[in-house]
Amino acid sequence: xxxxxxxxxxxxxxxxxxxxxxxxxxxxxxxxxxxxxxxxxxxxxxxxxxxxxxxxxxxxxxxxxxxxxxxxxxxxxxxxxxxxxxxxxxxxxxxxxxxxxxxxxxxxxxxxxxx
Amino acid sequence: xxxxxxxxxxxxxxxxxxxxxxxxxxxxxxxxxxxxxxxxxxxxxxxxxxxxxxxxxxxxxxxxxxxxxxxxxxxxxxxxxxxxxxxxxxxxxxxxxxxxxxxxxxxxxxxxxxxxxxxxxxxxxxxxxxxxxxxxxxxxxxxxxxxxxxxxxxxxxxxxxxxxxxxxxxxxxxxxxxxxxxxxxxxxxxxxxxxxxxxxxxxxxxxxxxxxxxxxxxxxxxxxxxxxxxxxxxxxxxxxxxxxxxxxxxxxxxxxxxxxxxxxxxxxxxxxxxxxxxxxxxxxxxxxxxxxxxxxxxxxxxxxxxxxxxxxxxxxxxxxxxxxxxxxxxxxx
Numbered sequence: 128x129x130x131x132x133x134x135x136x137x138x139x140x141x142x143x144x145x146x147x148x149x150x151x152x153x154x155x156x157x158x159x160x161x162x163x164x165x166x167x168x169x170x171x172x173x174x175x176x177x178x179x180x181x182x183x184x185x186x187x188x189x190x191x192x193x194x195x196x197x198x199x200x201x202x203x204x205x206x207x208x209x210x211x212x213x214x215x216x217x218x219x220x221x222x223x224x225x226x227x228x229x230x231x232x233x234x235x236x237x238x239x240x241x242x
Numbered sequence: 243x244x245x246x247x248x249x250x251x252x253x254x255x256x257x258x259x260x261x262x263x264x265x266x267x268x269x270x271x272x273x274x275x276x277x278x279x280x281x282x283x284x285x286x287x288x289x290x291x292x293x294x295x296x297x298x299x300x301x302x303x304x305x306x307x308x309x310x311x312x313x314x315x316x317x318x319x320x321x322x323x324x325x326x327x328x329x330x331x332x333x334x335x336x337x338x339x340x341x342x343x344x345x346x347x348x349x350x351x352x353x354x355x356x357x358x359x360x361x362x363x364x365x366x367x368x369x370x371x372x373x374x375x376x377x378x379x380x381x382x383x384x385x386x387x388x389x390x391x392x393x394x395x396x397x398x399x400x401x402x403x404x405x406x407x408x409x410x411x412x413x414x415x416x417x418x419x420x421x422x423x424x425x426x427x428x429x430x431x432x433x434x435x436x437x438x439x440x441x442x443x444x445x446x447x448x449x450x451x452x453x454x455x456x457x458x459x460x461x462x463x464x465x466x467x468x469x470x471x472x473x474x475x476x477x478x479x480x481x482x483x484x485x486x487x488x489x490x491x492x493x494x495x496x497x498x499x500x501x502x503x504x505x506x507x508x509x510x511x512x513x514x515x516x517x518x519x520x521x522x523x524x525x526x527x528x529x530x531x532x533x534x535x536x537x538x539x540x541x542x543x544x545x546x547x548x549x550x551x552x553x554x555x556x557x558x559x560x561x562x563x564x565x566x567x568x569x570x571x572x573x574x575x
Contacts, residue, residue, distance in 0.1 A: 147519040147520050147548070147551035147552075148269065148550075148551060150274075150466070150470060151470040151471075152470070153469075153470075153474055154474070157474040157476075158469065158470060158471065158472070158473060158474040159411070159472050159473030159474060160473065160474065174519060175519075217408075228551075228554035228555065229554060229555075230550070230551075230554060232269065233271065233272075233363070234271070234272045234470065234471060235272065235471070236470065236471050236472070237408070
């Protein structure tokens with residue numbers, strides 16, 4: 128039992144400050160939600176700091192056509208991309224990020240514009 | 243009692259799939275497969291589970307309480323290949339143990355060699371193959387550790403349901419994992435000779451060591467997946483880190499069963515996993531499926547560290563790796 132406590136304590140001590148895989152924490156527009164009007168940009172917040180130069184966001188409409196109007200940028204835990212004026216419909220956001228500890232993660236989600 | 247109780251006769255084999263061994267975690271596309279407690283998850287990673295603690299009443303006759311404290315350290319050699327070692331310390335309470343007075347001691351050391359065969363991010367599917375070896379003679383006979391090795395080749399798989407249509411959005415956070423293994427003991431029988439002190443007659447007891455099918459599955463509902471992929475419902479962060487889970491783990495003797503019988507034993511474990519940034523905490527009930535599997539509901543808990551996140555540039559990365567921590571599955575993605 129002493130070995131377990133000692134080893135666990137060592138791991139916890141050495142683990143600070145710890146980095147981790149960057150998971151999507153939340154987004155604007157919110158994941159799976161409906162907004163009444165077209166957003167000007169898509170903003171993603173991650174659970175860890177990311178490298179914006181090695182991270183990207185794609186936004187596609189139901190036909191698979193890209194609707195973003197620039198490159199993704201950001202800093203810290205945030206990544207954003209401007210979008211064209213979006214007519215009512217469902218849009219898919221595809222993100223790929225590199226966290227500062229060099230872990231790559233990716234994911235996607237949808238949101239809807241409309242009444 | 244210890245030798246003649248058939249569930250214990252399978253200790254050397256069944257422990258290869260015991261519920262006290264710690265398990266791995268895996269990321270496949272949008273899906274995070276957490277480390278599970280009763281069966282191994284399909285992934286390959288750098289991690290440490292310390293401790294895993296379980297308490298239960300065995301299926302022996304008479305039944306006795308057993309406390310297990312185990313750990314596991316898993317290290318990736320390449321992106322897709324890892325080796326793990328898992329010691330377990332047991333405390334058997336009376337009337338358990340060779341002398342029926344209870345006994346403490348280590349079980350045989352277990353080593354798992356595991357290779358990720360296939361990973362498909364889009365369909366959240368992953369499959370691995372492994373060989374687990376229980377090193378005979380490395381543990382204490384007083385707690386049932388056998389003197390022979392046990393080899394268990396195993397297939398592991400995981401499937402997330404994120405590829406379901408949006409009309410079934412509620413079901414997309416579900417995932418299943420499973421494993422099927424075949425435990426092959428290094429000997430087919432153990433012969434024990436005893437002498438009756440009154441009559442001085444010799445008694446020969448032959449115990450046949452069965453080959454055992456180790457199989458199990460999990461059904462899990464990922465709240466992190468619900469929030470980040472399907473729908474952010476604005477729930478508290480604590481809830482969004484939960485993964486309710488049901489695990490099932492079974493052992494079925496399939497050959498050389500003359501003394502063991504062929505009854506399937508196992509437990510069904512409902513529980514919950516809380517996932518932090520660099521660790522997870524899990525607790526599950528252990529419900530025996532029949533009398534031979536246990537006489538009351540047990541409990542198992544685990545603290546598990548993601549070493550790939552804690553030490554991303556040293557201990558937590560493969561020994562032979564690219565600079566970027568991306569997997570390179572053998573059969574494509």
